Amino acid sequence: MRAQIDAFTYDALPARIVMGAGKREEVAAEVGRLGCTRPLIVTTREQAALGDDVARQFDAGSTTRFADAAMHTPWDVTQRALDAAQTARADCVVAIGGGSSIGLSKAIALRTKLPQIVLPTTYAGSEATPIIGETRDGQKHTQRTLQVLPEVVIYDVELTLSLPVALSIASGLNAIAHAIEALYAADANPVTSLMAEEGIAALRESLPRIVHSPKSVETRRLAQYGAWLCGTCLGTVRMGLHHKICHVLGGTFDLQHAQTHAVLIPHVVAYNAHAAPQAMARIARALNARHAWTGLYELAVELDAPRSLEALGMLESGIDRAVELIMQNTYSNPRAPDAHALGHMLRQAWKGVPPEPME
Structure with a gap:
């Protein structure tokens, strides 16, 4: 017999989830679905090659790569990424990686309102949350706002096969x-x-x-x-x-x-x-x-x-x-x-x- 259910509130998050092997090949289609054409592609230095692979789905010159995402989303890195987005006239962010790349993507979205498409390569889970943590002056501060929730998350299992x-x-x-x-x-x-x-x-x-x-x-x-x-x-x-x-x-x-x-x-x-x-x-x-x-x-x-x-x-x-x-x-x-x-x-x-x- 099922236990009695008390009153509760449940808020579903407004995100599109795309799951399946090889789904990273659909990044350009998802960017187009959002009405965008000039993505800023964010990775860490170690995963820059993944950003290059995704960039090949787009016309030459329409993408900009930023490969300096860092752990705990330090403010100085965010500032440089914001400059890159502005210079490139980016109209969306594509983040590939774990918490470092996704955190930076969220920091950009928080200040520019650019839509995000995220491809996780770890199991950290940041891509599924409206939470951002940023580090300034040696302290990490978090906040919760739907403005940082990615619009699209692409779970391509093949991206996790090389995770140590x-x-x-x-x-x-x-x-x-x-x-x-x-x-x-x-x-x-x-x-x-x-x-x-x-x-x-x-x-x-x-x-x-x-x-x-x-x-x-x-x-x-x-x-x-x-x-x-x-x-x-x-x-x-x-x-x-x-x-x-x-x-x-x-x-x-x-x-x-x-x-x-x-x-x-x-x-x-x-x-x-x-x-x-x-x-x-x-x-x-x-x-x-x-x-x-x-x-x-x-x-x-x-x-x-x-x-x-x-x-x-x-x-x-x-x-x-x-x-x-x-x-x-x-x-x-x-x-x-x-x-x-x-x-x-x-x-x-x-x-x-x-x-x-x-x-």
């Missing part, structure tokens, strides 16, 4: 973190919760397979599907403590984004365990584990994922500063942030020891 296994794992755990926070968000709803549990389960199944068969199209397709669901959850409901911590650590200590999520999510789940028992039960079920926090940590061990902030390059001496910043402008969370408890949790995460529920 280690980055695939970290990116996949990052995606799982999105869905986990959606399950205990203050504005959670039955629709998002269904997507969240399905997204976690899809990634729990696919990530170990990627370790053994990284070129498997079917495995990568399942992971991409799970990442889309998890990203959509993040875009639909509000972020919690986990994302606040990751934004602080990434912006202040320049830690790698996906790897920071991978390290922290078992510990934040343990921090919230007693305050969100129903969410914990759904997470454990999706992971096929006894407890949510142990299931996440054991999955990280199985995948040989990063498990300590120390290994990511953070100094233990930075923990007190991190707690100070986390306590400023806190996000909604089932358990109120407590400076002493947060310091203890971050020290556990810094050491990489198994997480424990905290009273």
